[in-house]
Amino acid sequence: MSIFTPTNQIRLTNVAVVRMKKGGKRFEIACYKNKVLSWRSGAEKDVDEVLQTHSVFVNVSKGQTAKKDDLVKAFGTDDQTEICKLILAKGELQVSDRERQSQLESMFRDIASIVAEKCVNPNTKRPYTVGLIERAMKDIHYSVKPNRSTKQQALEVIRQLKETMEIQRAHMRLRLVVPAKEAKRLKEKLKPLLQVVESEEFDEELEMVCLVDPGCYREIDELINCETKGRGTLEVLSLKDVEEGDETL
Numbered sequence: 001m002s003i004f005t006p007t008n009q010i011r012l013t014n015v016a017v018v019r020m021k022k023g024g025k026r027f028e029i030a031c032y033k034n035k036v037l038s039w040r041s042g043a044e045k046d047v048d049e050v051l052q053t054h055s056v057f058v059n060v061s062k063g064q065t066a067k068k069d070d071l072v073k074a075f076g077t078d079d080q081t082e083i084c085k086l087i088l089a090k091g092e093l094q095v096s097d098r099e100r101q102s103q104l105e106s107m108f109r110d111i112a113s114i115v116a117e118k119c120v121n122p123n124t125k126r127p128y129t130v131g132l133i134e135r136a137m138k139d140i141h142y143s144v145k146p147n148r149s150t151k152q153q154a155l156e157v158i159r160q161l162k163e164t165m166e167i168q169r170a171h172m173r174l175r176l177v178v179p180a181k182e183a184k185r186l187k188e189k190l191k192p193l194l195q196v197v198e199s200e201e202f203d204e205e206l207e208m209v210c211l212v213d214p215g216c217y218r219e220i221d222e223l224i225n226c227e228t229k230g231r232g233t234l235e236v237l238s239l240k241d242v243e244e245g246d247e248t249l
Contacts (some may be wrong), residue, residue, distance in 0.1 A: 015052055017060045020091035023074030027066055028057045029084050029091070036093050037103070042163035045172040047085060054081045093146075106142045107153075111144065112137060115152035115161070118214075122168045136161055171195055171211035174220070178206045179228055187228045193220050209237065 015030040030052040038044035056066045068078045075083050083142060095103065097201040112133040120127050128136075140160055161167050178186050183206035196211040212220060217236075 012239070015060060017094040018091040019094055019240055020087045023070075025066075025070055025074060025169050026058060027071075027074065027083070027087060028060045030055075030057065030060045031088070036088065037146070039088055040147065047088075048089065051084055056080050056083050056087070068136065075183070079189055092133075100146075104146065107144045107146065107150055108142075109134065110150040111142075111154050114150060115157050118154070118168045118169055119158060119167050121166050123166055124172075126211055127170070133157075133161075136165055140164055169214050170239075172199075172214050172217060172239055173209065174213055175235040175237055176206075176208045176210065176219075176220075176224065176232070177235075178224065178232040180205050182228050182232070186224070186232070189223060189227070190220065193223075214239075 007231075015228060016033045017028050017033055018036060019028045021027075026123050031050050032052060035044060035050040039047070039050045044050060056071060058070075059067050070079050071080070071083060073079055075086065077083065108131070112130050116128050116130045116133045119133075137157060140163075142157055142160065158167065158169065158211055176190070180202070185201065187206065193216045194208075194210045198211065199206055199207075200207045201207045221234050224234050
């Protein structure tokens with residue numbers, strides 16, 4: 001005996017649903033679990049890795065797909081892939097309380113890992129452990145924001161932790177080589193951006209090895225290129241200036 005399945009029904013299992021209300025109607029898309037946030041943060045670029053099907057639904061759990069006329073009325077197009085991308089970007093991710101808590105805990109650990117990787121105790125130059133950063137985040141009652149990337153939130157955490165503990169971004173070690181003609185003028189402009197000048201030699205050109213905050217790298221690079229019209233060079237000697245061993249409190 002065959003079982004009749006309506007043509008506008010698609011059965012899916014183990015899905016994450018993203019929902020959007022538009023034009024007075026509810027639209028839903030079926031996604032793979034844990035992929036929606038990766039898409040929103042930019043980590044996942046392939047929409048096929050996110051969507052279980054390029055179909056727009058009125059109810060995913062019942063497998064009821066949206067009518068073409070309703071899509072055109074609400075979105076101005078019946079291109080379901082483009083509509084799916086719009087819902088992916090601006091829709092509301094439907095998750096259970098248990099899933100949401102698990103997701104927040106995972107993001108909390110990821111944020112702590114990024115902070116631990118990027119930062120040191122400025123007095124000892126030793127990195128902090130992930131566990132110590134997690135405890136410090138709990139102490140300041142940091143609340144994870146599920147719609148923001150973990151990298152953005154890590155930078156926010158670093159700013160907040162500076163108020164309660166000795167912590168800073170690990171310095172980058174750079175070598176700057178600048179033609180003698182622009183050396184004096186450029187050195188004055190660079191001075192506020194350099195944390196520590198480890199060595200300086202001046203002959204036919206100025207060569208400096210220095211430590212800088214990673215956030216200043218782009219500004220230093222643009223300044224050297226602009227002031228020397230591309231004749232100066234900037235070389236990264238190390239991404240992190242750290243001592244061996246973990247920092248403990």
